[in-house]
Amino acid sequence: MSTIEQLVAIKQQVEQRYIDQTGVTGIDVGYKEVGGELTDQIAVRVHVARKTDDIPPDQRVPLEIHGAITDVVERAYELHVTSVPARSLLADAKHYSPLQGGVSMGPSRAIDDSIFAGTLGAVVIDNETGSRAALTNFHVAAVDSTGQVGDRMVQPSRIEHGKVPQDEFGATLRLVLSDHVDGAVVSIDEDRQTSCDVVDIGGVRGTKPAALGMAVRKRGRTTELTHGSVDGISATIQVPYGDGIGVRTLRDQVSVTAATSPDSVFSDHGDSGSVIVDEQGFVVALLFAGAGSNTVGNPIAKVLQELNVSLCTGGPDGHH
Structure with missing residues (x-):
């Protein structure tokens, strides 16, 4: 289980890679969303203007980054x-x-x-x-x-x-x-x-x-x-x-x-x-x-x- 400090450090390592991608509006450390509800699981969250399955494989957010759970949230x-x-x-x-x-x-x-x-x-x-x-x-x-x-x-x-x-x-x-x-x-x-x-x-x-x-x-x-x-x-x-x-x-x-x-x-x-x-x-x-x-x-x-x-x-x- 990563600490919040460790998650922030992981986010900082990868943030530029995601921020530079088209459609990405942000990245932070916060509560993972499941079915529109916030859970108490803390994740590295990539924010996108619109969620879609039509994303090139090399731009998809993996389920984990350096051992940290990830999430994709829709926020413009x-x-x-x-x-x-x-x-x-x-x-x-x-x-x-x-x-x-x-x-x-x-x-x-x-x-x-x-x-x-x-x-x-x-x-x-x-x-x-x-x-x-x-x-x-x-x-x-x-x-x-x-x-x-x-x-x-x-x-x-x-x-x-x-x-x-x-x-x-x-x-x-x-x-x-x-x-x-x-x-x-x-x-x-x-x-x-x-x-x-x-x-x-x-x-x-x-x-x-x-x-x-x-x-x-x-x-x-x-x-x-x-x-x-x-x-x-x-x-x-x-x-x-x-x-x-x-x-x-x-x-x-x-x-x-x-x-x-x-x-x-x-x-x-x-x-x-x-x-x-x-x-x-x-x-x-x-x-x-x-x-x-x-x-x-x-x-x-x-x-x-x-x-x-x-x-x-x-x-x-x-x-x-």
Whole structure:
């Protein structure tokens, strides 16, 4: 029986071979699926856009790789940002004062005649200035390659009838789209009050790494408070970012499945930017993409490091 560490090591040895194949969308270590249900058997999982038997023998995933059980799961990833004119999703359209995590936000600008919405995940502290700021995704704040530092943001988003400039709360400070992180930090104007809480979750206590089987929740603009569990770790996935950026490969990602999968979802379009939090109030990941009832987040330690911010903690043993 291989340990999780051994499985991750095996996955890392073979991942490039599979990631380079047509139709493969990711590879991770997680629970094997049988008949659409997750089992408690841990496997090296190859993710494909569509399962088919029509695969050349040399590209088939063997039943075992270096002694590790394998699995093939069907997952086509997409960014969980939303725009109109597009399908209109139920969403939290409320104006929040104080500004806090788990709420609708979006750029003041329109991009190609569309307006966009995502989630302000949490209030953070800018390590350079000590000021409070807002954490979300690169693709929420910048949308695409045309976004830049200084772009103004509104809460709620313009889709929820946020008004420019009355509902603007700040401007993009930093944008990162790297091998591990799809992140952005947005300044918060001095006249806006802030809270370290996340709506429906309360104060966050700090961070910890995601672990297989960990129960988690998130609060986002579209599906609001949802519950799930970590079903995959060390995920390398490929996500299309559209014109100007193309398909990006992100590594060491966290995979989450909805609590009553496959009937419900953990996140949907507009929830990008939400923080994924464990039952004790520790943040484990920053939500950015999904596939069906599955959601993917960036490991929070990498997010905070690459954006040079710290979580604003106001939990039972936190500080302001």
